[in-house]
Amino acid sequence: MGTTKSEIYTLEQNKLANIAKVLGHPARVAILQHLFKVNACVCGDLVNEIGLSQATISQHLKELKNLGLLKGNIEGTSICYCIDIKNWKNVSTYLQVFLNQKPTNLGECC
Amino acid sequence: MGTTKSEIYTLEQNKLANIAKVLGHPARVAILQHLFKVNACVCGDLVNEIGLSQATISQHLKELKNLGLLKGNIEGTSICYCIDIKNWKNVSTYLQVFLNQKPTNLGECC
DNA sequence: TTTATTAATTGCAATATTACGATGAATACA
DNA sequence: TGTATTCATCGTAATATTGCAATTAATAAA
Numbered sequence: 001m002g003t004t005k006s007e008i009y010t011l012e013q014n015k016l017a018n019i020a021k022v023l024g025h026p027a028r029v030a031i032l033q034h035l036f037k038v039n040a041c042v043c044g045d046l047v048n049e050i051g052l053s054q055a056t057i058s059q060h061l062k063e064l065k066n067l068g069l070l071k072g073n074i075e076g077t078s079i080c081y082c083i084d085i086k087n088w089k090n091v092s093t094y095l096q097v098f099l100n101q102k103p104t105n106l107g108e109c110c
Numbered sequence: 111m112g113t114t115k116s117e118i119y120t121l122e123q124n125k126l127a128n129i130a131k132v133l134g135h136p137a138r139v140a141i142l143q144h145l146f147k148v149n150a151c152v153c154g155d156l157v158n159e160i161g162l163s164q165a166t167i168s169q170h171l172k173e174l175k176n177l178g179l180l181k182g183n184i185e186g187t188s189i190c191y192c193i194d195i196k197n198w199k200n201v202s203t204y205l206q207v208f209l210n211q212k213p214t215n216l217g218e219c220c
Numbered sequence: 221t222t223t224a225t226t227a228a229t230t231g232c233a234a235t236a237t238t239a240c241g242a243t244g245a246a247t248a249c250a
Numbered sequence: 251t252g253t254a255t256t257c258a259t260c261g262t263a264a265t266a267t268t269g270c271a272a273t274t275a276a277t278a279a280a
Contacts, residue, residue: 002235002268008161009136013143017136024131025238026119029208033123039213043257051118056239058258078247078256083213092209098139099202103149103193112238112265135268153227166269168228188226188277 019095022067027052027060032069035083042078067091129205132177137162137170142179145193152188177201 006014022028030050035041043061047054061081064070068087072079116124132138140160145151153171157164171191174180178197182189 001233001270002266004136004236004268005161006136009140013136013139016139017134020130020132020139021134022130024127024134026114026116026123026127027238029123029126029130030119033211036211036213044255051115052238053240054257055241055259059238062258079258085213096206096209099206101143101146103146103195111240111263112236114238114266137268154225162268163270164227165229165271169268172228 016095016098019067019091022063022069025060027056028064031057031060031064032083035070035081039082041081043081044078046081126205126208129177129201132173132179135170137166138174141167141170141174142193145180145191149192151191153191154188156191 009017023032027050031046034046034049038045043054043057046057046061050057052060061070065072069084069091070081071084072081119127133142137160141156144156144159148155153164153167156167156171160167162170171180175182179194179201180191181194182191
C-alpha cells in the first residue's frame with residue numbers, strides 16, 4: 001500500500017505524471033525560476049535565495065537533474081547549474097500537448 | 111519536518127506547484143484523459159476503465175475537483191463528471207506561461 | 221418498505237516525500 | 251601539507267500520499 005500502481009497505466013500517463021510531479025514542489029519551481037532569471041548559478045546562491053538548507057536544495061536539484069532539466073558544469077570549486085534549454089523544451093512541450101487537449105466530441109451532460 | 115515550508119515561497123510558486131502536484135499522479139492523468147475522450151462519465155465507469163478501487167478513484171476525483179478541473183451533475187442515481195473546460199483552460203494556461211519561460215539573458219556558463 | 225446500486229467518507233497500513241544535521245569528497249588557497 | 255569552501259550523500263524524524271476494506275448516504279427499483 002501507499003505505492004502507486006504504475007504498471008496499470010500507459011507509458012504516456014506515467015511520463016506525464018512524472019514530469020508534473022517533479023514540478024509539483026514550490027522549491028523546485030523557485031529554483032527553476034531563479035535559474036531562468038540569472039541563467040547561471042551555483043548551489044550556494046540558491047541556499048541564500050530560497051530559505052532551505054544546503055542539503056535540501058541539493059535533493060531538489062537532484063530531482064530536477066534526473067528529469068534532465070538541469071546541467072551542471074564544474075567551475076573552479078563550485079558547480080554551476082543551468083537550465084538545459086533543449087531538454088526543458090522537450091519536457092515542456094510534452095506536458096503542453098496534454099494541457100492543450102480538447103474534448104473529442106460534444107458533451108452530453110453538464 | 112517532512113512538511114513543505116509554503117510560507118517561504120511566493121503565491122505564484124505555490125500555485126504552480128499545486129497545479130503540477132495534482133497532475134502528478136498517473137491515475138489523475140488517466141482520469142482526465144478518459145473524461146476528455148468520452149466527455150461524460152460516471153465514477154463506476156472509471157473504476158472499470160482504470161484498475162483502482164472505487165474508494166481510491168473517488169479520492170482522486172476529489173483532488174481534481176478541488177483544483178476546479180471537474181464539475182459533476184446528478185443524473186438519476188449516478189453522478190456525471192465532466193471536465194470544467196473553462197477552468198481547465200485557466201489552469202492549463204497558468205501552467206503554460208511557466209512552461210514557456212525563456213532565459214532573460216545569455217548564459218555565462220554551460 | 222425493502223433491496224440493490226452508486227458514490228462519498230472513514231480508518232488503517234504501507235510507502236513516499238520533505239527537511240535537516242552530520243559526514244564525505246573534491247577543489248582552492250595559504 | 252593543512253585549512254576553508256562547496257556541494258553530495260547518508261541517516262533520521264516528521265508529514266503526506268496512496269490504496270483498500272468497511273461503512274455511510276442517497277437514490278432507484280422491486
